[in-house]
Amino acid sequence: MTLVDVKLNRRKIEEKDKSLRPKVMTLKEAVSRFVFDGAVVALGGCLYSRTPMAAVHEVLRQGFKNLTLVRNLAGYEVDLLLASGCLKKLVASWCAPGYAWGMSKVLRHYVENRLAEFEEWSHLGIGLRLTAAAMGIPSIPTFSMLGSDIEKNNGLKHVECPYSGVKMLMVPALYPDVAVIHGSRVDVYGNIQIDGYVHMDREMALAAGRVIATAEEVVNEEFTRHSGDRTLIPYFCVDAVVEQPFGAYPSECWNLYDTDFSHMNLYQKKVEEKGVEGAREYIQEYITGVDSFTQFLEKTGLEKLFKNRRSFRDVIE
Amino acid sequence: MTLVDVKLNRRKIEEKDKSLRPKVMTLKEAVSRFVFDGAVVALGGCLYSRTPMAAVHEVLRQGFKNLTLVRNLAGYEVDLLLASGCLKKLVASWCAPGYAWGMSKVLRHYVENRLAEFEEWSHLGIGLRLTAAAMGIPSIPTFSMLGSDIEKNNGLKHVECPYSGVKMLMVPALYPDVAVIHGSRVDVYGNIQIDGYVHMDREMALAAGRVIATAEEVVNEEFTRHSGDRTLIPYFCVDAVVEQPFGAYPSECWNLYDTDFSHMNLYQKKVEEKGVEGAREYIQEYITGVDSFTQFLEKTGLEKLFKNRRSFRDVIE
Amino acid sequence: MSSSNQYSRSELLAVLTARAIEDRKTLFVGVGIPMLAAALAQRLHAPNIVIVFEGGIIAPQIKPSYLPLSTNEVRAARRALVLPPICDVFFYQQRGYIDFAIIGGAQVDMYGNVNTSVIGEYSSPKVRLPGSGGANDIASTCSNIIISTLHERRRFVKKVDFITSPGYLSGNRSREQAGLIFGKPFKVVTDMAVMSFDDETKTMKVDAVLRGLNIETVLSNMDFRPVISKDVETIEPPTEEELMLLRQIDPDRLMLK
């Protein structure tokens, strides 16, 4: 594990232009400006909730190499990044497509054959790595992971609390090069608002050197100025603002649409049948074979999108 | 400074009944059940924003002794607690009535004559003491307070970050015996929602052994079940639920009413003229001389309350 | 389906796990059998338990036949009283606000250590399992940890390949010595037995066995020898009511495989 360079990572933030300026751009531009080969990329949301899928598609289309992915619970998106050869390492607490589909054949293939690395932390472990970075401190204490092989495997260190004498495990800060957050809405400056559960998106945005905000809707300044208590992530963290309706599809987005389990089944069926090759065929057909995420949505069909909207309301009532 | 007993303070929480049960009671009952002589009492809000004044009045009426008050920025309420002989110690980062009125004559009298102690921390220092307790850890790192006399005076300790070698100041957890939070609304179980800025109320409620929630409105379960993403403080922290409209008066409550500067002036004028004796006269007239906070509000007059409501909207537009 | 042809092994496990749940407590669960067990207990002897999901969900009301497939999706979050950030849920637990939790595992050893990470070597695994998720955090700081898993020899191993979630580590006082000063393994529930841990050595201890099974069957399905309680109790098989309610909770048998 890399040692923590708190000074370097603070300097990167000090050097940012923190003035209020519009940052709206296309997803293509945002991804090409802020993602790079070898980058440590963090993805907001959790498993199949508010996963920034539009940005994942754009990363796949632009074909970056040697990425490290940081996420708390990961799944389908990791399959895609692995199968297309973008990913060398996953830093997460859990990875599988979801309860209905068991383990990931793609992850198993890559990790069991040492084609990619899976650095495992506890769920709070991932959260605390981002929390420490977000707070501007190099490490933060917890009792999680003590005594486990997660502790040993990651070479984690302890300190003794100077007031209680208690042993505390110190979790090192993690500074992603870029984080992608999919919000309910974002204003032109980058103030992100999220309805429903917010997962670890706030900590992730503050931990990262750069942030791409995709959202269901880009709102004007007036909107945020009347709802500042709903802003989760301040504009100065955010470097690119992209409007992408259904930008988390086929994962869910609170209040707006449910997960599209039928699309997930479609993908899983291909992997069940053909393993990694099935995932590659899926990527070719649905992602690299189209020019934009909106084209992907068109391929899926409006009827399904509308059905997922109804489905969310049906569950929540 | 007391050493931190993280085990004892966890045990107190383990022993709490965390079932969903209605906790609505009168303020009189709440204060008599959860405040006691010698208790460490934390007050939510900040300076003259959402100060739980109704609860402060009740504490004054019940006449507790040897209290320690924990607050980030404190003022008028400390004057009242000092002048009536309830307070032996203030743990805060700042104490004065507010910019318009300069320093507190009452605080000066008590501290300069060693009749009470003021343990001073930085603003984040108070926040981190509560944050550490809220997180269930005995201490938490920061760079604040390093090299200062606040550090020396409180006997603060350092640790070296085991990943970066950087010196970190460790802030010890602080566990108030009871916290009082004034929310915008609370449900019958104790789920607290706060509009506008939330100050340190979340950390304070999780840090405390017991929590009294006063709020402008007690809502039913159905309300919270449709707005779980607006709940700041979970019900299991909360031991008493009290509906008290205008419960922060004369401090402000977001979206509902502005600070009543004229009432603050009235109080300050008495202190200007007669020092601590002026504060005592005020307490006798407005607090211990009435039976309830609502009687105090009546004394102030509905016209003033309505004026403060209009005033908030006038500013915010 | 079991030999009696009345219920499946997962149904049996869900029912026995439900019985281990105490009323009026906060209960941290994941999807699958733990969630079914919680939902069943709620309809039986524990109407006032409060479910907590690691996705950031406190006290949801799951809609019958709309079972969540993850702990962070709308089916899990329905009508929740609080939807806090994920870290906050674990802080509530570290603070002492979570009374019980139920976790599963691919491997469990004699001290209640659980592996959900890898079969084989970590760096070159034979099987790369999904990983900890919140299980390590639960096992580290939840007040009482219930392990719920099918009773199979390949699961009850002498030594787990990887300690994802700490139990009593190497027994005796090793858990506390490692710094785990909060929480403890409380029970192990399987489809054959209910176990706890020896007070001194912290070795797994058989407390009760399902009616109709003898202790030897229980032991032969474990790769280590647990302590046997002086007084092994008999577990009654699922009642009609338990099974009926359980099947109402998961009518599509998403989890009752």
Added chain:
Amino acid sequence: MSSSNQYSRSELLAVLTARAIEDRKTLFVGVGIPMLAAALAQRLHAPNIVIVFEGGIIAPQIKPSYLPLSTNEVRAARRALVLPPICDVFFYQQRGYIDFAIIGGAQVDMYGNVNTSVIGEYSSPKVRLPGSGGANDIASTCSNIIISTLHERRRFVKKVDFITSPGYLSGNRSREQAGLIFGKPFKVVTDMAVMSFDDETKTMKVDAVLRGLNIETVLSNMDFRPVISKDVETIEPPTEEELMLLRQIDPDRLMLK
């Protein structure tokens, strides 16, 4: 009012402090002169600064003639883009997101240490001042700290009675050695002079003096001897425009005492 009878000392201090503010930066301020200076700079050379208040307020738009009397009240929070928890504001700062801050003080010493806690002994003070508030946190981790205070001998002391907010501590490398690896005292602005700190010794250094004052007047109002820059510049007094705008911001003279 000053000797010229054109402006008061606090007006002069507000104008000179405003001039020290750089555009397009995040700026942490308190109420009083710092806030007035920020508001004035915003109307002059720094239209794109972003004001941050410790009450949990990012980028508010203060309504003319509705000046806040604290950093956590509706006048300060009006139309803010973000209203975060208080700790978060300080975490933004510790992370590096706050470029500049302006703090005042009852006492300032030759290394830029500031006292707002006590005059006299801490445990038995002659004057118990209000205390740090966020000033210690600002001085500890904000990228660039501007100290703004009236130029008086009782304020510019050899050694502050209490270091509430650290400057360069005892000079040379002592700030870094204390562990303060982020941020630095940037400027000291008074109603007579603008000062910075010597690169090596970190002693306060007079860079500029108000037109019409000689350096001796500046020095005679300090209880220690600062370094004098080789090239002391002349500060132009407030312009008509500056004064007019400033008085528009605080028409009731709440802060312009």
